[in-house]
Amino acid sequence: MNTLEAITTRRSVRRFADQPVEREQIEAIVSAASYAPTWKNTQTARYVAVTDPDAREKIAAEMLPSFNAAIVRSAPVLIAMVTQTGRSGYERDGSFTTKKEDRWQYFDAGIACQTFCLAAHEMGLGTVIMGIYDEDKLAAFLGLGEDQVLTALIALGYPDETPVCPKRKGVSDLLRYL
Ligand SMILES: Cc1cc2nc3c(=O)[nH]c(=O)nc-3n(C[C@H](O)[C@H](O)[C@H](O)COP(=O)(O)O)c2cc1C
Numbered sequence: 001m002n003t004l005e006a007i008t009t010r011r012s013v014r015r016f017a018d019q020p021v022e023r024e025q026i027e028a029i030v031s032a033a034s035y036a037p038t039w040k041n042t043q044t045a046r047y048v049a050v051t052d053p054d055a056r057e058k059i060a061a062e063m064l065p066s067f068n069a070a071i072v073r074s075a076p077v078l079i080a081m082v083t084q085t086g087r088s089g090y091e092r093d094g095s096f097t098t099k100k101e102d103r104w105q106y107f108d109a110g111i112a113c114q115t116f117c118l119a120a121h122e123m124g125l126g127t128v129i130m131g132i133y134d135e136d137k138l139a140a141f142l143g144l145g146e147d148q149v150l151t152a153l154i155a156l157g158y159p160d161e162t163p164v165c166p167k168r169k170g171v172s173d174l175l176r177y178l
Helices: 003-009 023-033 053-063 066-074 101-122 135-142
Strands: 045-050 077-084 126-130 148-157
Touching: 003 101, 023 045, 023 101, 045 053, 045 101, 053 066, 053 135, 066 126, 066 148, 077 101, 077 135, 101 126, 101 148, 135 148
Parallel strands: none
Antiparallel strands: 045 077, 077 148, 126 148
């Protein structure tokens, strides 16, 4: 699959086959995502792979709205994307480099997240990014440190559906020249 094909054919998958994902596959995807560009090469993305069914069920039952709980119940793996705080957007002396302050860490996380999803797609695996969850409860359950923030969840598994592509805006709406 070439890069443009991967970008355009990746879809958010919300229903997964009853087929396990091997640890080697998860590790290969995380390795690919480590090549995402980051602020001053700070590489602040971390991943918690929730493969234990009881842990996923607890998350689904207690920390997610029903529409995301159904996805997590279907997926064999739930990835919690975590960011190490206090690095992206900062100078060495601890001051912010730009007026975006530390929001660059979410920029970095987004690039890593999409790189993760594209790498999974290349391996025949489906993903959906989820941004709606009880952040405080999940951070405590995952045992995140004071210097970590939960940036997103990603469900991962073999697709059991072929979603149609939601409509995209045309280039004339997206681009202007100066
Ligand atoms: C930051 C972010 C948060 C999202 N949160 C959710 C979510 O909580 N639940 C869900 O089902 N999809 C979620 N999505 C998936 C989007 O709905 C999906 O990417 C969009 O509809 C375009 O579809 P496509 O990914 O198939 O191209 C999220 C996507 C992003 C980038």
